[in-house]
Amino acid sequence: MSTDMIFVLGLVLGVVSIPAIVSAFADGRTPRAPALIVVIAALMIGYAMREAPGAYSWSTLPDVLTRVVAQVTR
Secondary structure (H helix, E strand, O other): OOHHHHHHHHHHHHHHHHHHHHHHHHHOOOOHHHHHHHHHHHHHHHHHHHHOOOOOOOOOHHHHHHHHHHHHHO
8 A cells, every 4th residue: 555545545534534523522422433533544644744755745635635546446
């Protein structure tokens, strides 16, 4: 698995966990599972950034997302 794939998967996990966190707080529950998913997402993003220093920034984000989507759909 490439660092681009790990980075994008971490981003997707982080974004998907946001509604679960909001739902847990709205219901008065502790967001244990969503918090674990956020930690895993942060670790995945951190690992990808450590393995490929300088490869990921706000300006390169669209290119990385496009490459991963193209790789998955091929």
